[in-house]
């Protein structure tokens with residue numbers, strides 16, 4: 131009998147899980163509302179939903195990482211409403227997280243046994259045994275990873291596999307996998323699926339979170355679909371097809387409130403991307419932007435879109451390919467050079483990547499001017515105030531004293547400051563990565579107006595976005611990415627959410643489990 135996996139007796143003792151009417155809010159955000167999910171026999175259960183649907187939150191409740199605001203959790207018929215990670219672990223629930231939780235400065239085997247160290251007599255670490263067990267689990271998983279290597283030396287896909295090994299090392303009855311395949315190669319996905327089938331045969335169920343249709347249809351028995359934090363439906367995969375699954379994911383609605391947009395595209399290629407590849411993230415990306423055109427790039431978690439945006443701005447090294455800006459090859463080796471050549475970027479995740487918390491509103495606005503256009507070594511207060519005043523008016527920043535800290539502003543106004551930062555540079559191309567993230571609806575609309583205004587001034591705009599209503603409002607064209615490739619291009623007239631989601635989930639790659 132395989133020592134590492136659960137013994138066969140537990141086949142009869144498979145976990146019955148019932149989550150009933152679970153709700154969880156973060157402040158005003160209702161992340162999960164009244165959602166129920168059950169696993170009532172040994173199965174691989176697919177949990178589906180778009181970005182932000184509430185999948186991770188629901189699973190964090192089951193893993194004891196978050197406490198639900200209301201609702202019940204029954205395990206084998208017994209109520210466990212106050213789960214903690216330790217209790218959840220004792221019940222045999224293993225959680226493989228979406229974000230990697232490994233410690234780079236420890237060795238592989240030390241990570242595997244972190245918090246569950248094996249000892250001799252409770253006093254000394256039993257390294258030998260831990261290393262032996264590590265070899266054993268990797269062999270079982272068909273992996274050649276050295277338990278003595280440092281985690282920092284491994285690439286992302288190996289790290290993800292170590293997370294999985296960690297879950298398999300200890301007794302478990304239910305494994306939660308939160309988008310585990312994003313960094314895996316095709317062969318690795320194949321062997322993960324083999325492992326999952328093996329576990330199922332041993333009576334261990336799995337909740338598998340993904341939005342990749344070919345994978346879901348090939349490995350899962352039943353599904354539960356969430357949308358906007360709500361339960362939509364559950365059933366057997368064998369009773370639905372990819373199109374139906376996509377429609378449940380997206381729902382019908384919204385779509386129709388399009389922002390008025392003048393046709394201002396001039397037939398002149400300004401920014402051309404040729405065969406751009408960044409190994410491990412995306413391959414052979416080709417597209418071009420015309421003067422006055424707004425192109426949206428969309429997709430789901432793990433599509434390589436974030437890395438693409440970084441490569442275009444020189445913030446990440448490309449493996450091969452080139453970018454042509456107005457007939458000249460763009461040198462992306464330095465960001466300053468990219469900016470001076472005429473490309474601006476508003477990065478995603480404003481709090482982490484774009485504002486400087488300890489600087490004033492005014493200095494935050496002037497920043498890119500200082501680094502790319504300022505000639506005098508001295509900063510003139512008068513000039514800076516004037517620059518602020520002009521931008522405050524054009525972008526409608528609502529602020530008191532420009533010398534106040536940037537953090538005194540609301541998210542929407544902070545983002546207007548970030549936009550203003552780049553407006554003064556009069557670039558040809560504006561790359562906007564998730565420009566309305568964490569901004570309220572009213573301010574979003576103002577940002578859309580700023581974006582369309584840029585296009586009307588003859589700028590080319592590339593917007594990376596995961597929000598369909600936003601894309602629908604502003605984009606002339608939309609590129610849909612799936613697993614590091616452009617899977618489909620839509621023109622403004624053909625855009626609709628179900629079709630975009632159909633390609634973002636790889637539903638067109640029928641029969642190809644891995645879509646490549």
Ligand SMILES: Nc1ncnc2c1ncn2[C@@H]1O[C@H](COP(=O)(O)OP(=O)(O)O)[C@@H](O)[C@H]1O
Nearest residue numbers: 156159161179180181182183184185186187188
């Ligand atoms: N710790 C948190 N604080 C505030 N909001 C959160 C937090 N975690 C998740 N959310 C919000 O809850 C919603 C659901 O998120 P999540 O469960 O991560 O979705 P999914 O895993 O389906 O992409 C999103 O709107 C997200 O922004």
Ligand SMILES: [Mg+2]
Nearest residue numbers: 185186187228
């Ligand atoms: Mg998630």
